[in-house]
Amino acid sequence: MANGIHSHYDFVNNKIQSKYPFLKKGEGIFGLSEEEKNKLNLTNDELSLIKPYYSSEEIFKYYANKRNKFWIIYTDSTFKNSEKIQSYPNIKKHLDRFKDVITSDNKPYGLHRARKEDFFIGEKIITLRKSPNEPKFTYTDFDCYVSATFYVIKTKRVNLKYLTLLLNSKLIAFWLRYKGKMQGSNFQIDKEPLLLIPIIKVDNENFFSTLYDELVALKQANQDINPIINKINILIYKLYGLTYQEVLIIDPNISIDNFQSY
Structure with missing residues (x-):
């Protein structure tokens, strides 16, 4: 059992936008919309780092909608070494726009806490850490990457x-x-x-x-x-x-x- 991904910032929020007016609220940092993903013109190698990213909009009690709206750049702690990002130039160019925003442990190219990828792959149960009115536990059998607002349960x-x-x-x-x-x-x-x-x-x-x-x-x-x-x-x-x-x-x-x- 583990928390989901702590990206530090997945999208531009009000706080970031007020400090950096040239950034747009909702704009993707580590998180990406389908449109943003397509605009990056990613290579096949770069696409291997792009994972389906789910929120409570797709995750319901009991089951989830497999069709995701967002994606996440899944760069683990090894990307703290900036040499590693050189093989992914389009992702580097994108993240460089947010170099002043990304101040986490694995800056500027790694997620703050990527978690073990096995937690997001295959069969699992996902639950919101703060759930209004009733607990909600969700079974998924497809790759499903979630933020730290969720817990992920895996067992055999x-x-x-x-x-x-x-x-x-x-x-x-x-x-x-x-x-x-x-x-x-x-x-x-x-x-x-x-x-x-x-x-x-x-x-x-x-x-x-x-x-x-x-x-x-x-x-x-x-x-x-x-x-x-x-x-x-x-x-x-x-x-x-x-x-x-x-x-x-x-x-x-x-x-x-x-x-x-x-």
Whole structure:
């Protein structure tokens, strides 16, 4: 489990723009729009450093939209040695425009904290560190680079689709509300309470994986997902051996008939 990328600055913000009026707010520094990426006329070698960059606009509860709007120049700490950037002249030219802005540890060409690239590749779960009203955990199986406003969870010890359903359940939201930190109605998802969640390993992980696929298919088709979410919540209550009276503490509106239906 790790934070996402700390670029120092991915795009020009108000603070930068007020200090450097020749820069435009929203202009890409390490982050790039599709238009900005295309205008750089990057070589194939340079394109190998350009990674799909996702935000909460594409990352939803349970799943993410694979079609990214932005990209990130993924230059790790080795680019602190300015000799390395010489092989990427168009990227160098772009970043040189921001040499006074990029004051991070790996300036002027490296991301402040690139993180291990393995975290962004293949199967993973992504969660916003500050989440309004409810925790949101997202399964992705494609390359998905995110900023430090997210945590990235990777493990081979448990099926990640099952884990996504579990982490998004009412039971775990209750756990995080009282074992984690809250800022008003916002959940602050920290590493310590997440790592302390008692994860039950199940023999029928494929059953939960199929439930996940069904839920996402319904969601993407704009169908009602409440019945399947209700089913998942009840199955997870029972997985942890909760009685109906205990469940009422978490979910006071659940009926005994509903609880006993699964």
